[in-house]
Amino acid sequence: MLRTLGKMLSSLNVSLPGGLFSVLLLQVSLRVSDSFLVVGPSEPIVVMLGADAVLPCYVDPAMSVENMELRWYRSQFSEAVYMYQDGMEQTGQQLEDFKRRTELVKDRMSEGRVAVKIYHVRVSDNGMYRCFFRKGSDFEEATLELRVVGE
Numbered sequence: 626m627l628r629t630l631g632k633m634l635s636s637l638n639v640s641l642p643g644g645l646f647s648v649l650l651l652q653v654s655l656r657v658s659d660s661f662l663v664v665g666p667s668e669p670i671v672v673m674l675g676a677d678a679v680l681p682c683y684v685d686p687a688m689s690v691e692n693m694e695l696r697w698y699r700s701q702f703s704e705a706v707y708m709y710q711d712g713m714e715q716t717g718q719q720l721e722d723f724k725r726r727t728e729l730v731k732d733r734m735s736e737g738r739v740a741v742k743i744y745h746v747r748v749s750d751n752g753m754y755r756c757f758f759r760k761g762s763d764f765e766e767a768t769l770e771l772r773v774v775g776e
Contacts, residue, residue, distance in 0.1 A: 673774060680756065
């Protein structure tokens, strides 16, 4: 991120006194150290039709996610596959197709590792998913792919 800021300033042909540039970098690095990243699997999750799928995500650096908003969704943020907020599952924005078929795997929540389990996957479950984590005004998300195979 610091390298990106430096490139942005040089591409704008902006010259700052050394002290001011150092202060800006310090502020950016403080902001970065205060936040987190959300990481999902880099390879597709391959599941047989009718089996259960587990869509894992975790935060880096590791921290408890028990008091965060957690949301798995597909293309529309407002249409959740699964949503967890205020310490409990929220079904108000959950897509009808996923009601009673999803569960949060939360045995490692205190370490920042969670997953959504989708029971009895269907062909229509195939595709891209996003896991979104919010803590106060900080939020991040990761993208993962579910491939349903079989007939």
